[in-house]
Amino acid sequence: MSRKRQNLVKWITTIVMGAISILFLTPLFWMLSTAAKYEKDVMVYPIQWIPQKWNIVNNFKEVWMDSVPFGWFYLNSLKLAVLTTLLSLIISSMSAFPLAKLQFKGKNLTFGLLLSLMIIPGEATLVPRYLLLKWLHLYNTHSGLILMGMFSIYFTFLLRQFMLSIHTDFIEAAKMDGAGYWRLYWGIMLPLSKPILATVGIIKFIWSWNDYQGPLIFLISRKLYPIPLGLQLFKTEFADNYSLLMMASLSAIVPLFFVFIVLQKQVIQGISLGGVKG
Structure with a gap:
């Protein structure tokens, strides 16, 4: 194919x-x-794609200062998303490290069992999770939602695949210097795993921010509601006011829009590295 034709295509x-x-x-x-x-x-x-009369300031004020505590829902979502993401990064990376770089009896069996659990849909565990939170006295609390959200087999698998691609010479050199397991994990593996950690953190934050099913089932108090449930309340109160509904929806996606636009390259890089290598 000629260069001119390639440019045309x-x-x-x-x-x-x-x-x-x-x-x-x-x-x-x-x-x-x-x-x-x-x-x-x-x-x-x-x-009218471009409004002839602008009312954006008044719509913003009504959404954030009306009877529906939209700002409170925002803070709840930030709390749940940030804490769940941080704890998930810690637990998933600590689980992935031994599965990728350490040798112990039953390692392959353990990894196989973890993978087999990925086929179980989340809906199938709703009742057991409900009973567990009731037994732990964590039902209708943010702690219960964070406890359920900070464990992820998928992210453990993703991190493990990336860590397999890190050359073993780094580990062996650190062992010769007397490094223990904690130093190997904290000082060697985590710094070398920044691309996939960024990817996992971004995806987990988005999932936590958009989670509707978990809060709907495990939260009762309105003061604990995150943005997805808050939008439902807002829709009930302002069902016929589309301008306010769209302003509320726009406010809800701003953090996700910012995260994706600014960090999309890291997401693509981390997924490709974690999924292809190993």
Whole structure:
């Protein structure tokens, strides 16, 4: 294929992919436009993608300062997402390290059992988890949700695959210097695993922030609700006010949008390294 033809194919591919991207982003554009409008202008036909009259400040104030404690839901979501993510990183990395770099009896059997548990859907364990939290007196608490969310076989597998790609010479050299297991883990493996740790942290944060099922089942008090349940309450109170609903939805996705746009390269790099190597 000539160079001129290759450039033509690239241009056509770029145009087609750009058109598809715009199509997929249309709902987001509509949400942004609606969040900045007066309610009476939302259903105007043809659609005013750029509002003629802006009401974004008043909509923002109503969402954050009305009877629905949107700011409180935001703080609850931050607390749950940040703590669950940090604890999940610690536990998953500590589990992955011996499975990847240490030799012990039953290692392969242990790893096989962990992989076999990945086929069990989360819905199948709802009742046992409910009974466990009741027994631990952690039902209707953030601690119960964090306890359930900080263990992940999938992330343990992802970290283990990445750690397998780290050359064993680093471990052997540290052992010759008298390094123990903790130093091998904390001083050698974690610094070398930054790409996959960043990926796991970002994905876990997004999952925790968007979790609807867990809080719906294991939380009763409204003051403990995170953003997903808070949006449901907001929808009930402002069912006919689309401009406020879109402003609330827009506020809810800002952290996720920021995390993905700023750190998407690390996500792609970490997934490819953790999934392909080893």
